[in-house]
Amino acid sequence: MDLQRYKDKIMSMLKMLLETDMKEYIQLVSLKKNDFLVKEGEVCHYYYFVLEGILRNYYIKNGTEITTNFDFPNDIAANFTSLMLQQKSIGCIQAMTDCKIYRMKASDFDKIKAKNPSMQQIKEILISGYVILLEERLYSLQFCTAAERYHFMMEEYPYFIQQIPLTYIASYLGISLETLSRIRAKY
Amino acid sequence: MDLQRYKDKIMSMLKMLLETDMKEYIQLVSLKKNDFLVKEGEVCHYYYFVLEGILRNYYIKNGTEITTNFDFPNDIAANFTSLMLQQKSIGCIQAMTDCKIYRMKASDFDKIKAKNPSMQQIKEILISGYVILLEERLYSLQFCTAAERYHFMMEEYPYFIQQIPLTYIASYLGISLETLSRIRAKY
């Protein structure tokens, strides 16, 4: 079972919920470009399901923005650590384009879970999907060169390059903008 | 709520279980130095709770061992991706010293969960703890220099350095043995 099938499963579950009386727990949110979905220092209370648009996850270190992830349609956007631990979020999530997003409060999610045990499985899938993502990124950062990481990204997420400025991609890959540019030139 | 409190919570829950009839699901495993707890290519079916000893998680890339984690007493050892997805494990877990370990089969864990809903919370804590660990490592790999990563490790896990050969620590930090040695010399 790979990540894509997870996402499909979660999205189809979401659509099912929207046809039941659980839909009261789900809200549609619209964001303009550059609006924030989650801000640094706030607790992230929601799971967000991206319908349209692209978002960027980043945080500030020594005055520099460090990009940790991008969220595309059908992705789940959230600061998981903040959500799971009810801690203030270290990072923020910002819309790179206008977005349409469903959101569900984590506490409501748990209410639904109590009524509908199959939601427990969905929650585990949500978290598992995130773990897979983290492990993948960890692996690639610990043991791959900048060029390998770039090519891996191009394999797995070819749509990144079409819609995201190179500055953000460089930061996401953990390399400088110039190095990224040179890797691309050689390719 | 930090990682240490998680571990304490999980361990105390484990001890509680051992005093109920759930204890039939928990087995004590003894390992000799260099024995494997999980082997590459096998599915990881158990959660392991380390009582005594130290284990190393690693996998092979291009003929080289890549160390991804160490497990000390009170840690939960498992290949989570393998466990959660019931996939063959990419890495293995090997005892660096003689070990005593409790294990519980993931499927039994789910049985217990059905009887005892508070176990659900424990499962989420287990996974959350792992997520926190991954994020921490990701952060340090993506944006810190080798020296910063070393010092961070010394802050967070000072006992690593006392009991683990530098070769493994270097691999864990994603740097060469020689670089690690030089960082330590400057310190």
Add this chain to the structure above:
DNA sequence: CACATCATTTGATATATGTCAAATAAATCG
């Protein structure tokens, strides 16, 4: 369209880290 702004590329150089080889130091074992 022309200007201003932002994004990307290119060049020159500095720095961090890796690699290979050798020297020490420490641990293990008969």
Add this chain to the structure above:
DNA sequence: CGATTTATTTGACATATATCAAATGATGTG
């Protein structure tokens, strides 16, 4: 204890990547 193996350090050099500066290209706006 002495011999052998294993772990760690040190040196010389190669390579990858960062940094700074400038040039070029693309995009948006009045």
